Amino acid sequence: MTSAAPLPKDDDARARRNVAVLIAAQAILGAQMPMIFTIGGLAGQMLAPNPCWATLPISMIVLGSMLSATPLSAFMGRFGRRAGFWVGTLGGALGATVGAYGLYIGSFWVFLAGSLLTGVYMSAQGFYRFAAGDMASDAFRPKAISWVMAGGLASAVIGPALATNTAEALPVTFLGTYLAVIAVNVLGASLFFFLDIPRPAPAPAGVTLGRSRGELLRDPVILVAMVCAMVSYALMNLVMTSTPLAVVGCGYDKTDAGHIVTAHVLAMYIPSFFTGHLIARFGAPKIVGTGLAILAASGAVALTGVELEQFFVALVLLGIGWNFGFIGATTLLSTAHEPHERGRIQGINDLVVFGGVTFASLSSGGLMNCSGTSVIAGWQAVNLAMIPFLVLAGGSLIWLVMRPRAD
Secondary structure, three states: OOOOOOOOHHHHHHHHHHHHHHHHHHHHHHHHHHHHHHHHHHHHHHHOOOHHHOOHHHHHHHHHHHHHHHHHHHHHHHHOHHHHHHHHHHHHHHHHHHHHHHHHHOOHHHHHHHHHHHHHHHHHHHOHHHHHHHOOOOOOHHHHHHHHHHOHHHHHHHHHHHHHHHOOOOOOOOHHHHHHHHHHHHHHHHHHHHOOOOOOOOOOOOOOOOOOHHHHHOOHHHHHHHHHHHHHHHHHHHHHHHHHHHHHHOOOOHHHHHHHHHHHHHHHHOOHHHHHHHHHHHOHHHHHHHHHHHHHHHHHHHOOOOOHHHHHHHHHHHHHHHHHHHHHHHHHHHOOOOHHHHHHHHHHHHHHHHHHHHHHHHHHHHHHHHOOOOHHHHHHHHHHOHHHHHHHHHHHHHHHHHOOOOO
């Protein structure tokens, strides 16, 4: 499958403006995700009738993201990126409002409903990386995707800091954090007034442009890119979701958990300043493979013990591995479809990715709290669960690289 014809070089001026807007959105609006992931499991543990359900609120966020990915992609295909991103901020604000109410009345089930709505924002944020490449030339596209992901560097600082400073700000624990999330969405929505991505031209009546969904999924590059993106994101979520529970369960403070999550999110986004250059130089498959190897190293470190230093190193490696694996897979996917196929394949891709992340998130709480007699046993179970998925992704990538090429 050939990539889209290169855009004229002058068009990258418009792409760079859009990238600047999306970096700001990733930094400001994106801060709500580390905020919620820092406290979501702890809030769930506080409200849940069963400790095995502690991470269910985070799982519901990911489930909401999975369920909204395909309709949101179709909505953007019809009404444009700006409208889709506004729907995302609406979902984030409503989700935080319902979650805050659930905390106020002490209802685990209302809190879960809010988490499901928050997933709409998470899904919209996932499309920032695709929007970065919409108007970019082939040469600029890997850098555009990478730079937008780098916007998460600021969210890595803003999010956990807001979570730490608002968690006990009101009599109801964590209520202040969810009120802060509402404000982030309301203020951040204004950024998209500056986004300049035209709506896709509608297909003529009765005419389907490009390949069908089935044909797209039979493309080896698309298939492997989706598998590697799903595994990279799912394993990051599996381990990160359990980390605050493991840290606090091992006798450390909530502040320690916040610092570790901050280090992890920084590690997720700092490499983005050069990931695009590495992909341009070495190719996406090699960067994806490097990411999978680093994810494996993260699990190995986590299995060596539960000192704070080991938590920090494991979570930093987890962030770097996610960055290389996920950005590399996203870039690989962007080379395997035509512009008029992007709505179809991007929605399918995020459905698959967040389907895997939902499964990982649902598994995380059970593995952490209910798979052994101690916190340490649960933490080991979480990290051992990475192995089969790394084998799946690594094996598919090797198959892609070594398969006979069509002339």
